Amino acid sequence: MMSEERNEIVLFDVETTIPWKKGQGYSLLEFGAILVCPQRLLELHSYSTLIKPVDLSSITISSVRCNGINKDSVASSPTFGEVADVVYDILHGRVWAGHNIVKFDCVRIHEAFAEIGRPAPEPKGIIDTLTLLTERFGRRAGNMKMATLATYFGLGAQTHRSLDDVRMNLEVVKYCATVLFLESSLPNIFTTSRLVSPNSTSRSHGERDLNMASSALMFENNLEVSPLNKAEAAVLHTGDCNRVEPDPFDMGSLIDQIEAEPKQLDAMNEIDPQYSPVVSANADANEGCSGYAGMLDPDEVSVPSIRASFVPSYWGQKIELLHKDVLLQLCCAKLRVRFGVSTKFIDSAGRPRLSIVVDSPSSLCRVLDVCDHLAQRLYVDSGSSSVWRPVVIRKNGFLNFSTIRLNIPTLSNGSNGSSSIYATEIYQKDTSETIQRLVFDKFDVTQLDSLFVPGVFVDAFFSLDVYDYQHLAGIRLVAKKLIISCS
Secondary structure, three states, X not given: OOOOOOOOEEEEEEEEOOOOOOOOOOOEEEEEEEEEOOOOXXXXXXXXXXXXXXXXXXXXXXXXXXXXXXXXXXOOOOOHHHHHHHHHHHHOOOEEEEOOHHHHHHHHHHHHHHHOOOOOOOOOEEEEHHHHHHHHOOOOOOOOOHHHHHHHOOOOOOOOOXXXXXXHHHXXXXXXXXXXXXHHHOOOOOOHHHOOOHHHOOOOOHHHHHHHHHHHHHHHHOHHHOHHHHHHHHHHHHOOOOOOOOXXXXXXXXXXXXXXXXXXXXXXXXXXXXXXXXXXXXXXXXXXXXXXXXXXXXXXXXXHHEEEEEEEEOOEEEEEEEEOOEEOEEEEEEEEEEEEEEOOOEOOOOOEOEEEEEEOOHHHHHHHXXXXXXXXXXXXXXXXXOEEEOOOEEEOOOOOEEEEEEEEOEEEEOOOOOEEEEOOEEEEEOOOOOEEEOOOOOOOHHHHHOOOOOOOEEEEEXXXXXXXXXXXXXXXXXXXXXXXXXX
């Protein structure tokens, strides 16, 4: 029964299936929660249960790879409708806490209750530790994944099981709070050289040392990118040891500072949670392929000049691929379309993720293979446990060929987001080499189907976007401009 005054914090986590076809949603596979005393951060009660989805076929190989929960694991487990009362009682009227729960776990809970026709529990407040620790703790541990933070503090490997993950979450919060408490108490002892991950210390392989050291220096020399680092910089450089710092252990103050996620984040992720194109302001307008400043033909790329580096982002940090210290973006002429427009997957707004598959020449494969290697190695060094997917797809057999997938992002059009437009500029080139931009009056995939037919050639201008999303990582090639040849 629900008590009249529910002062406990409930840390919870859900494990789900991974949608693999258009229109398919997530299905809960596990729910785990612990009740925590906010004054002492002690676990008071725990609950976890496996959940049998309505459609067992939704548990795919990708889903099992993420959390280890297979069809046999949940075959005799209760459905969500059978545990809904318990889940509701645990969550309703309490402060919710968890890592990335605003964007994922909270949404899945509301969806699950909607599917059984019941009102969802409502929180007294929400503490998303991903947002909180990004703002307060900064990027000293690397990226802000729970697995990375746990590795930083020596808490072991993340299991991606609900109850284990919420307990690890609580320990990570305790450790971060302790570090912040010590830093605020002894500001002259903690210097910027101690704010980088211990993983960035010297290693046996020289080139590896150089890459990790460069990313570590990036964090030390760019303190202004983080609200936390601004405060640290003020303490370190002014020597003001007498100012009053907020108590990192005061959970009440953390609840008071809860805010809705910035709308700009939704705008950034409107296309795809993995999509975050960046155009370098330092690109030489005369460099690279004509048409888009700063974009290089593969033959113009000096492979030894490619490097991967962590840079700040809203979620903590991301990897950028650079060429001579400028963001690497590529252009390649006469790429043969092998497979037309794919709508197999959907984005967070329910729109199809559009892409085409084109043959990749050896010169482009050479550049992308190097980028793949550098980005993957940096992810491994940062502690990421995601499965890396190579950017070049190779087919071996009677016919040997290599392909790449060019993504055509979409954007909401209009104030209510009811319609969409293509974010990629699409042009058509006739036999006289005259290029004309195509204007689409509506979002209609069939229009693109008639253009990107197998066998036609396209000139592609694209960015390399390194993503790490739902336990999968790799490089997405995001088309900025596509020119279809009619000849």
